[in-house]
Amino acid sequence: MIPRQPPGKKRGGLGANSCKIRGEETCKRPLLDASRRGRFFYMEEALSLRAERSNDNEKIMSFMKGLKCRECGKTYPKEAIYVCEYCFGSLEVDYDYDAIKKNISREQIEDGPQSIWRYRALLPIDGEPTAGLYTGFTPLVKAATLAKTLGVKELYIKDDTVCHPTFSFKDRVVSVALSRAKELGFDTVACASTGNLANSVAAHAAKNGFQRYIFIPHDLEYAKILASLVYNPNLIAVKGNYDDVNRLCSEIAGKYRWAFVNVNIRPYYAEGSKTFGYEVAEQLGWQTPQHLVCPAASGSLLTKIWKAFKEFYQLGLIKEVKSKLYCAQAEGCSPIAEAIQNKSDAIRPVKPKTIAKSLAIGNPADGYYAKDAVFESGGTAAKAADDEIREAIKLLARTEGIFTETAGGVTLACTIKLIESGVIPKDESVVVAITGNGLKTQGAIRDSVGEPVMIEPSIKSFESILKEKESKMTPAK
């Protein structure tokens, strides 16, 4: 697969691959190898685009018809509800795709802001977005060194460790959830979280003036606790695991009129994950990769990436969906991967025990749908042990300069297994979903990255160390 520019007509001196800023053609859009340079530039650009649009009185239409049960199809109004009262299935946003088709094009998307909101027509809000205006459109990095190390031809890292206010893909879903919560008139937002979501809700809710209640398991990584506390939320550590926290939050959501982003706002929140898939397809030049490996906690991200690809196809934005999706989980918590590998139609809840705490959901809400998506795509699943997770984190850092948290270690370790076992052919294109930043889970690798070399502040001391270490030191790859 050759990276190519999206075909698009040149319009009025504005190249299909460039961005308009204050009426001037000034910057080239990052497609492949999307470099991180000029991020501030893009932020300003997003703002100015927004300003331009409101000056033009451009009307943003809502394409959201209502909610619909994923199981029995019963329809509901677009409110803060999430369970079908008839069959207990989960509710999903019901869009008017015919209207979207008339209002969307590759060019229109390419001209949008450098954030998830370039896909505004496919996101479940009625008006203008109000939260997370700078979230997303993260780099799709062509990982040449890592590809060479693994012996594969074409490997990409979808790098969600950067370009997010709180450095994980959760900013995608929270941006949508809080924009919707505001539309629904809530003044308090809340969530049950394994950490990344806590950081994201705490930050975005602070920015948008919401009261905030964040519920986490008591044994989270300290970095994730601190990175929530700094935004001054009501942070509540529950003595139990994530599944206990979640169950409690379901009860609280029934009692208080709060916007629980992943409970009663979940139908809207979950749609934000689609932007991960949209970006991959757009950045590959409006096509999907042959293989995509995705970590799974609740299974929602994987499910929504698959939905994103199918929506792009349905809307004529891509010609085909040829991707196989793979579910990556940690050995110590793999209810979805287990069901996929055993071709089981049921998912057996487990009690999690893994260093990949952001994936430690023993009773995954979207497990069924993730499993269905994997089967429909023709993919499969893999599991990674704690040591493999640590090694993969280090490998990604030393080959591509990307520091991922444990979930990314799981994904890369599983990718390596799928390549080595021949499931993913070495001459086909692979995208690895790296969903969060490694600075959040430093403890997991603290004992496996070595120590700095200590010297006196003199050339003599330096050179003696140099001589001594020269033979031992591994040359940088």
Added chain:
Amino acid sequence: MSVQVRIPTPLQKLTNHQEEVLVQADTINGLIEALEKNHPGIKERICDEKGQVRRFVNIFLNDEDIRFLEKEKTTVKDGDVVSIIPAIAGGSFSGTASPSEGLLRRIAGQS
């Protein structure tokens, strides 16, 4: 065989607001049929058109999900407790009929 069945809050309208009912049955299938006979309309809430238990309805025999036993063909005996529990807990559905601690741990959630 007399089996005790715990009914979740949203289905209690169909059981005259009883949290627990007793039915005579040998299997889960038989139990659902018996429930339908005593409380018409309850089967279509629990089962899809093919008669299979809906994906988001969990049925536990004592503390085990029947999906990991013999599914609808699982046999039940005198004194067994069967709990019907919506997989997505919470909201107006939070008040299930006092499931045991072991059961609580198994109830599906969101992330």
